[in-house]
Amino acid sequence: MFCIVSFIVLSILGIFSASNRSLAKEALDCVLRRVTFRPCTTGFDEKMKAKILGVVIMRSETLARLLNKYFEALAWAFFTLLLASSIIFARGLYLFYVTGSCNGLNQAAFCVFDPSGANNQVSTFAGCLNGEGDISKLTLEGVNLSDFPTLQPESAYRVVLIGCYTCDYTRKVYDSVLTLVRRYHTQLVFLHYPVNEKNDFLSRLGYCAYQQNPEGYWRLNEELIHSDKAMLSELTNGPSLLSTLKPETNRFLEALVSEAGLDAGRVLTCANDPATEAAVQRQMNEIVKTNFYGTPTLFIGDQVFVGPKPYRVYAIALKGLFFWLRS
Amino acid sequence: MNVEKIRQDFPALDSKRTRKAIVYFDTACQSLRPQVVIDAVNRYYLQEPACSGRSMHQWAAAVTREVDRARELMAKFLNASRAQEIIFTRNTTEGINLVANAFPFRAGDVVLVSDKEHNSNLIPWQMQVKQRGIELKIIPTCPDNTFDMDAFEALLDKRVKLVALGFTSNLDGVTIPAGEIIRKAHRVGAHVLLDAAQTAPHHPINVRALDVDFLALSGHKMLGPSGTGVLYGKYALLESLSPFLVGGDTVANSTYANCEFLPPPEKFEAGLQDYAGIIGLGAAVEYLQHIGFDTIRKQEALITYALSEQLKDISGLKIIGPADPALRGGVTTFYIEGVDSHRVALMLDQMANVLVRSGQHCVHSWFNARQIKGSVRASAYFYNTIEEANILAECLRKIRKVL
Known part of the structure; x- marks a missing residue:
């Protein structure tokens, strides 16, 4: 031994x-x-x-x-300990590979491969929602997703992302999710929830952009995700009326919308329309039904991923352990 | 004798340089080397790294002079009649093999060896039994491992052509009465070969006074470089022997069909020699003579006595060889009933950097005949101290308590 x-x-x-x-x-x-x-x-x-x-x-x-x-007996004891710790180590390694944490999906306990716990951090919001912090209550059941922007709607399989343009963790994961759905030709439903924002202006902007041109909306989405957070905070931390914005913020916003191939005037007018506010509020109500408690929250099949997981974790959830063998 | 001053001559014992205080009790395997020997070897490689006795250039001439000088020094060291009686070899084993293969044996000739010979003085004769049909007879030793003269005489007859004996045993340090043995062997017309590997480092040897026919020794056990040795042979005998290894530098001339061998020692020194080693061996001989065998034996006796006295009190520990430490030179070989000797040696190494030899010390036949699995051998030399003997004894006391 x-x-x-x-x-x-x-x-x-x-x-x-x-x-x-x-x-x-x-x-x-x-x-x-x-x-x-x-x-x-x-x-x-x-x-x-x-x-x-x-x-x-x-x-x-x-x-x-x-x-x-007792040398032989001690050797056996050490062997047993070694075996047990090897199994635990192998399990941790496997779980880290598959879920992004040694302790399993959405588990924030210490993991040696992710010591800062970055894969499980979320942007939380000040207000309380039903089921806050309870992973087991996260659900898409009873949530009407038909009004939300959907990429590649013709695909049979669906991935749902709850995120926010100004949240660091959503920004970290957004490109991975986009790469994933494009590579494996999957629907992506994006639910924007203004977690760290004082108004819902960006939700309304997105709503209007999608109404005008779905393709333009996805381009705008990418630009918003990658744009300067300080400029976005001008839009999200004050009153949402365009008339109150500084001229340079206004110009930044117009440029953002225009670069996405959208009619800036029409989109911004729509965003300030009270009817839009009502529609966005309906969307917010639907998002709340998921019992999410922070962004990003990603639904892939029956699995829910809270926090910015590595790309491979999403890919495994979608295509299995050997995702890299599949196109 | 100032042991501390002598120890300064040995770089391997400089604990400041090696960063640990080594207690070296494995001299019977290989001795440590003084700085003068290391310098002599280095000098060859740094100043005159050339062939001896072949090329005509200045370096070759210088090396030839140095090799000749080493041969002269060794001849004087052994009190040989002439330097040509000294053949440089790689070790004692090679010297014995040379005699075994070159000696003009006929089928039925008898070779006598003792029952505690090193494999180097046993296997070559076993090979001759198979190859040339000689007969190998074993002289049993006394119960205390000293030489049994009666048993020897009982085996001596006209058929005995060679008596090959370890002069000093590597197993227990016992030195045989070589002079008397040689006289008795010569009386029946037998020649005598002495394996002096363990004798040359510790005792003065006078081959002429002994009237020994052949004597083999190793340089690395007597402060010389590794892989150096000497075979002494009476010149007339060497002349009569056919060479063992042949080739370059053994012949004066050759044709496609034949060759003309050089006289001894050249005809036995085939191929390019270890000149650095030979020059280093010369330096070792000078250093040994500078220290003096009286000093060497005195210090060894002190250590063996101190060690033996302390080991006596360790339960289950048995010393191999005579009870009187004075008969064991610098060697103290022991075993502890039921305890693996390698384990003891490894523990000594770990515990206090005490380096000893463990196992059957190439005398498997002796151990097998007595069904002893192995032993630990602590072999002291003049650079060892009483304090080191105390460290070894203290470690053994601890080991005995645990194992």
């Missing part, structure tokens, strides 16, 4: 040291003999035992005596 433990440990240490590599080789020979029910004639276990005892004996003779007496 000692050979097996030593082989594993020395193999890892052998990456950094040539002397450990040769010991690992000896341990392997010993392991191969043991698994084929032959005695370990290399003397490896004796050698290592003597080396360990030689170090321990100088510190405590009692401990050395115990170690000598």
Whole structure:
């Protein structure tokens, strides 16, 4: 048993040291003999035992005596611990690969591969919503998505993203989601919720853009996601009436809309229309029904991803573990 | 004798340089080298790295002079009649193999060896049994591992052509009464070969006084560089032997069909030699003579006595060889019943950097005959101290408590 433990440990240490590599080789020979029910004639276990005892004996003779007496039992204990920790490590590695966290999907506990927990952070909002913070209550059931902007509506499979233009984590994940839906030709329904915004102006802007030209809307979406947050805050942190905006903010907004291939005048007029406000409010009510508590929240099939996960996590949810083999 | 001053001559013992205080008790395997030997070897490579006895240029001439000087020094060291009786080899093993293969044995000739010979003085004869049909007879030793003269005489007869014995045993440090053995062997017309690998570093050897026919030794056990050795042979005998290894530098002339061998020692030194090693061996001989064998034996005796006295009190520990430490030179070989000798050696290394030899010390036949799995051998030299012996004994006391 000692050979097996030593082989594993020395193999890892052998990456950094040539002397450990040769010991690992000896341990392997010993392991191969043991698994084929032959005695370990290399003397490896004796050698290592003597080396360990030689170090321990100088510190405590009692401990050395115990170690000598229960060496095999201790080797078994270490092997069991090694096996258990290896399984836990492998599970953590797998979960990190599949969900972005060693602890499983949307689990914010410490993960050595994501020590800052970046994959689980969300932009939260000040007000309270039903089911705030409860992942189990996140749902699309009973939510009417038909009024929300949909990319590639002809596709059978649907991905729903709740995000916000000024939220850092939505901005971090948006391009990944867009790449994903385009590569695998999937519907994307984008639900904009102004989490950190004092007014719903950008929701209305998006609503109007989509009404005017769906393709232009997606272009505007990308521009909003990538535009300067400080400029956007001029639009979202004050009264939403265009007349109150500074001239340079107004020009920035017009340019943004125009560059998306939309009629800026019509879109901005529409955004200030009370009818639009009512429609957007209906949309907000629908979004609230999902019980989301922060952005980004992404629905892929029956899985919900809260926080900015790596691209592979979304791809695995959509296409399975070997997503990179599929077009 | 100022051991501390002597230790300064050995760079390997400089704990400031090596960053750990090594306790070296493995001299029977290979001794440490003084700085003068290292310098001599370096000088060859740095100043005159050329062939000896072949080329005519200045470097070759200088190396030839140095090699000749080393041969002279070794001849004087052994009190040989002439420098040509000194053949440089790689080690004692090669010297013994040379005699075994070159000696004019006939089928039925008898070779006598003792029952505690190093493999180097056993296997070559076993090969001759198979190849030339000689008979190999084993002289049993006394229960305390000293030489049994009666048993030896009982085996001596006209059929015995060679008596090949370890002069000093690497197993227990016991030195045989070589002079008496040689006299008795000569009386029946047998020649004598002594394996002096463990003798040359510790005792003065006078080959003429001994009247020994062949004597082999290793340079690396007597402060010389690794892979150096000497075979001494009486000149007339060497002349009569056919060469063992042949080739470059062994012949004066050759045709496609034949060759004319050079006289000894050249005809036995085939191919390019280890000139750096030979020059270093010369320096080692000078250093040994400078220290003096009285000093060496005195210090070894002190250490062996101190060690033996302390080991006596460790339960289950058995010393191989005579109880009297004075008969064991610098060697203290022991085993602890039920404890693997390699484990003890490794623990000593880990515990206090005590370097000893473990196992059967190339004397498997002796251990197998007595069903002893192995032993630990602590072999001291004049650079060892009583303090080091105390460290070893203290470590062994601890090990005994634990194992």
